[in-house]
Amino acid sequence: MLKVLGRNLTIKCKPTVNADLRQTVEAETLELVEILAASQSPFLEQFELRRQPCGPKKIRLSIRNGEEGSGRAPADYGNPDLRDRSPLYETLPATRELIESFPLEDVARILVLVDPAGWGTPLHRDHQLPDVKQEFVWFRTSPEKQLYVIDDADVRADTLGFAAWFDSRQRHGVEQSPHPTVSIRVDGRFKADVRENLLASITPSLELGTKPT
Numbered sequence: 001m002l003k004v005l006g007r008n009l010t011i012k013c014k015p016t017v018n019a020d021l022r023q024t025v026e027a028e029t030l031e032l033v034e035i036l037a038a039s040q041s042p043f044l045e046q047f048e049l050r051r052q053p054c055g056p057k058k059i060r061l062s063i064r065n066g067e068e069g070s071g072r073a074p075a076d077y078g079n080p081d082l083r084d085r086s087p088l089y090e091t092l093p094a095t096r097e098l099i100e101s102f103p104l105e106d107v108a109r110i111l112v113l114v115d116p117a118g119w120g121t122p123l124h125r126d127h128q129l130p131d132v133k134q135e136f137v138w139f140r141t142s143p144e145k146q147l148y149v150i151d152d153a154d155v156r157a158d159t160l161g162f163a164a165w166f167d168s169r170q171r172h173g174v175e176q177s178p179h180p181t182v183s184i185r186v187d188g189r190f191k192a193d194v195r196e197n198l199l200a201s202i203t204p205s206l207e208l209g210t211k212p213t
């Protein structure tokens, strides 16, 4: 089920992700973090806010395939013409199975975000472009990864299920957890029915705010 934060809207997402698959995805991604860290792989990056590294680690399961700089704009994250799968994608069979179950017509950027034990993700906005609504599925492997979104009326919405979409122009963050937590964000293009239900249903309070971060 895909839930829109701040609303009770749910979208059918088949097949339903079972607990075994979630746990396998978590195990294989945490193992990959260890392997990449040990080899200082460029596919493992430190999450940055305002160009400063902070807690979460980022594994890129997609690579940009265009000219230098292309695909970097927030409007391009979901453009499948600008990305290929990275070699790491093939090494994660459970993660591939999970991503194939998402209600996306096309898949473009794929990121795994791992918050180390004792860390969370600070409150931030992904971008502030008024005409760009990013289409993506955010998925967590465990309820311990508590994503929340705060709208411009300062109303907080917490993730309830495992798959969610939110307006990434709104402030959002992840609570600290005593254990490493894993989420996967897959940008692409929603299937038509999902787009219609999801993006058209955003309440004004979840639209772009006017307060600075």
Ligand SMILES: [Fe+2]
Pocket: 124, 125, 126, 168, 172
């Ligand atoms: Fe974000």
